[in-house]
Amino acid sequence: MPTYTHFDPQALLADLFDNREIVGTVLGAFGDWRNTAEHELRAAAEVGNAQQLARVTHTLRGTLAQIHASAGADLARTLEQRCKSSAPPFVPGPSDIDALLHELAAVASEVADYLERS
Numbered sequence: 001m002p003t004y005t006h007f008d009p010q011a012l013l014a015d016l017f018d019n020r021e022i023v024g025t026v027l028g029a030f031g032d033w034r035n036t037a038e039h040e041l042r043a044a045a046e047v048g049n050a051q052q053l054a055r056v057t058h059t060l061r062g063t064l065a066q067i068h069a070s071a072g073a074d075l076a077r078t079l080e081q082r083c084k085s086s087a088p089p090f091v092p093g094p095s096d097i098d099a100l101l102h103e104l105a106a107v108a109s110e111v112a113d114y115l116e117r118s
Contacts, residue, residue: 001117006106008068009114015068024118027111030067034108037063041097048091054083057100064107072103 001009009023016022037060044053061076079100082090 004110004114006069006071006110011068020118024115027067027115030111031108034104038101038104041101045092045094045097048093050083050090050092053092054080069107072107075100075103
């Protein structure tokens, strides 16, 4: 099994009592959900809605943490905190989500590889 740098399938397996079927279901759901999350990220950033972006990044942070995608969860947490800051008010734009979108793509690629090999 290759080494994955964007998520930790062994930690996820341990969380789920080494049940590969459940891990496959969880990771399959992540793949389906990712497109929706990316769309919501882009929509919130394009209109400059910090409150909406905070909600999306909060959900994204939890999902990424669940599958042990630490770097992605950290990026989502940082962006969520920026969105919630009040002085000065944060008005997000499309470039504010670039790093997170890049990390989501990397996680998705590794998840797809893992599922293909399992």
